Amino acid sequence: MNNHTAVDMRIANFSNLELALDHMLTLDSHNIPSILHEIRKYADLPYGYLFTADQVGMVNDLLFELKKIRSTCFPYALFLIDDSGVNSAELKFGETGADVIKLDGENSRIAESAIIEYAQKRFIFDHRKLKIPGNKPLPKQVDVAIIGAGVTGLYAANQLARNNISFCVIDKEDIIGGIWSKYANTTSQVNTSEGGYRLVEQEFRSNRDHSTTREILEDIAQIARNVSDKVFLKTNVDRLEKLDDAYRLKISNGQQNSYLKSKGVILAINDRVGAPRKIDWENQSVFQGEILSGISDDAKDFDWKNKKVVIIGMGAFAVENARTALERGASHVTVVCRRHGTVCPKIIDYLNFATPYDESFKHDKKSNMRNMLLWKKLYDHSGATQPECWMGKIKHGGHTISVSDIWFIGHYLKKIETIAGKISGMYENGVIVENQHRIAADVVLNCVGFYRNALTVKKICDYKDMYNNNYVDKDLMYLADAYIDDDAFNSFFGSSVLEMAKFYMDVYVRFFDRGDYFAMIKSDGIETISIEDRKWSHYIDGAAALMSHYPDIYEAARKQVSARTKNFMEAHDIESYISANKREWIDTHSLLAGRPMKAEACLPYVFQKLVDKKI
Structure with a gap:
């Protein structure tokens, strides 16, 4: 059982303090290239650094390297433990744009409280701005x-x-x-x-x-x-x-x-x-669960833990809400749609911007074909349903291409499925599709698009x-x-x-x-x-x-x-990107499975060859 406190920030911990917080990354190396490599593997959350007075020089050097590439891993906050023995000339942090929080003494609870308080204030956007x-x-x-x-x-x-x-x-x-x-x-x-x-x-x-x-x-x-x-x-x-x-x-x-x-x-x-499309389903009043919208934070306070979720629609907001539901503990997600939208893994979208263009602003056909074959292989291995228009067209007319890794991982782990059809009504415990399929649900999320x-x-x-x-x-x-x-x-x-x-x-x-x-x-x-x-x-x-x-x-x-x-490419070079994406790929399996999973038990990460072959 995880008794750690969840905070929306990853802490790079250079100190000897043991903190009961999620997303801790313990670093005991003093080698800057080694630290850079490890930190950049965990680029999915904003960073705070926790370190002691004798590590100030090393942190200064690290910040210098991260600034050169404007890395997303450059910290928002520097938590400095007991700076009484530090010469003020050593403290260059005022030039970094990071907030400096000084902690009195090596006390885990003090550090935890300071980190939690900072994260709760800093990473909630104030709409008054x-x-x-x-x-x-x-x-x-x-x-x-x-x-x-x-x-x-x-x-x-x-x-x-x-x-x-x-x-x-x-x-x-x-x-x-x-x-x-x-x-x-x-x-x-x-x-x-x-x-x-x-x-x-x-x-x-x-x-x-x-x-x-x-x-x-x-x-x-x-x-x-x-x-x-x-x-x-x-x-x-x-x-x-x-x-x-x-x-x-x-x-x-x-x-x-x-x-x-x-x-x-x-x-x-x-x-x-x-304007958002609004819809009422037949017999909607008999449904005993919750009906929410997938936009404008309507589902912000919903407790997804162990819930059976039905999402109606398959645009970008539908795929996003499937991710949110699974990340927050839903037991299963069923997406009901008129037709299957196209979903691509993050790295395919990355390559669209990272791959060089020719003089006519076209990508190399060989690279495009390679990427499409890897993409199709991912669909095949995961069990996710390909869009009906494949491979003649990349997507249906009017649809966007949604970008999501968890879509494929969730299908592989049998945590998500899609059903093509129309909602014909609701019953006490879920929705009815095409007057014949009954799908149980604790919550129905409408993601039916916009006019x-x-x-x-x-x-x-x-x-x-x-x-x-x-x-x-x-x-x-x-x-x-x-x-x-x-x-x-x-x-x-x-x-x-x-x-x-x-x-x-x-x-x-x-x-x-x-x-x-x-x-x-x-x-x-x-x-x-x-x-x-x-x-x-x-x-x-x-x-x-x-x-x-x-x-x-x-x-x-x-x-x-x-x-x-x-x-x-300065901030997201391909080797660092794939290293981070592969690490997150495996961690997402563990999150959805509710237990640690080894790489060999996960949906195969077919994109490693892009680095191995230096493509």
């Missing part, structure tokens, strides 16, 4: 009006600020953050590798791979601080109209109506994710069509996620809406308030599409057309991809 003071007048005129204060809107604002283009950001909500503040769960993670969703280039520490909600919200709050005096919340755009060579926005904020004039507009309004938000833009303006390079009109760009069609993953964007926004903001600044926009929009490959029919493949094709006609845009894209790869 997403509020922007509203006691400022809306300007009458700016260069660019940005509608939407989510990730793309705030990124766009920062880019305009860097280029001395005046702007304001308008959002109808009372906090910034968009989907991340409105629909993400505390346990959510980015459904793409860290390098493909990096909002901020931090000085000391990169976010964890598949960054957490807390990390993303902290980054959102950080970039918002740069532009907070130009952000206006609880403000609606009721109408957008073209006036000669400018735009006029009719604005309301519950107190008064006003007008804003601008040269340009950026529509940072999510197209793909609108599309594509009509929002049409409601506020007269535009019905736009171009496949995200332009609606001169200096008017629709910069937002779109319908995920079949070719969405076949580009250097890597299915990351943030990478798409980075590219197109370079384009927007390049053509802003310039007459050559009109020649650009007539270029070969730039096509007219319906606003409500926006797809990922449209702005992928639009990007290709722009790069083929404008060498400077092509070079900007090369720099974007090169910098992304360099920064990502």
Whole structure:
């Protein structure tokens, strides 16, 4: 039985203290390369370091090495035991960005209390940081009006600020953050590798791979601080109209109506994710368990221990909630879906960003085929059901590809299964599928997706069509996620809406308030599409057309991809990544099985050959 206290932080323990905490990593070596290798194998939680006064020099050296690669293992907190004998000149920690907590004496209970108190405060995000003071007048005129204060809107604002283009950001909500503040769960993670969703280039520490909600919200709050005096919340755009060579926005904020004039507009309004779908099942009232939503932390306080879980849907939120349920002790998870979505292991997504592109931004076909064969082998070995569209298509139209290791491990351990079909009703102890299959459940989690938000833009303006390079009109760009069609993953964007926004903001600044926009929009490959029919493949094709006609845009894209790869590989090189991923792979088996498991008893880790063969 584990009598340890769970904390959301891993402690690298260099001292001789024995602590009754989970996630302890005891390190008795003084060899920096050896310590680095071991620490980076455990990169799945934020770090705190516990050490004594005579180890200050060694910790300083370790921090120096970790900072060079901006490792996710760079600590948030340094717990220093009894520093009375330390010369103040030796303490360089004030320059590290880590919090220093000094502990009196070598006492395990004192150390445990300090660690628990720190973790409980530091790793719970304060949503008040997403509020922007509203006691400022809306300007009458700016260069660019940005509608939407989510990730793309705030990124766009920062880019305009860097280029001395005046702007304001308008959002109808009372906090910034968009989907991340409105629909993400505390346990959510980015459904793409860290390098493909990096909002901020931090000085000391990169976010964890598949960054957490807390990390993303902290980054959102950080970039918002740069532009907070130009952000206006609880403000609606009721109408957008073209006036000669400018735009006029009719604005309301519950107190008064006003007008804003601008040269340009950026529509940072999510197209793909609108209002959540709500559904009631037949005989729902007779069900004796709980019915929860898989979004907005509705299940945050639910006790998953030993529960039979039914999840309805198989999008990214469904796969995420399956992970959360299993990690927190559910006895079994059944996913009921209309069709099987595509799930890939973390390393396949990692390779999508780590593998070099050729001059046409394509991956080597041999590497792609190798990765697909390893992926299929994992499906076969685990017993997870492949999507019905395989291998003709990588995913169903409209679906994303969910990223999860525990999906395959859970299937291998018979802790999770999927059933294709529709819920026809409920009974006292569970759900009924297709009027014949009864599935027992203690809790039913609805993850049935969202309505599309594509009509929002049409409601506020007269535009019905736009171009496949995200332009609606001169200096008017629709910069937002779109319908995920079949070719969405076949580009250097890597299915990351943030990478798409980075590219197109370079384009927007390049053509802003310039007459050559009109020649650009007539270029070969730039096509007219319906606003409500926006797809990922449209702005992928639009990007290709722009790069083929404008060498400077092509070079900007090369720099974007090169910098992304360099920064990502700096913090997550392939040998360290696979070492950490394989360690976590085995530990996840042990967690789900409720007992230690050896590698030979686990689902085979088929990706080791990527390191062995130096591919």
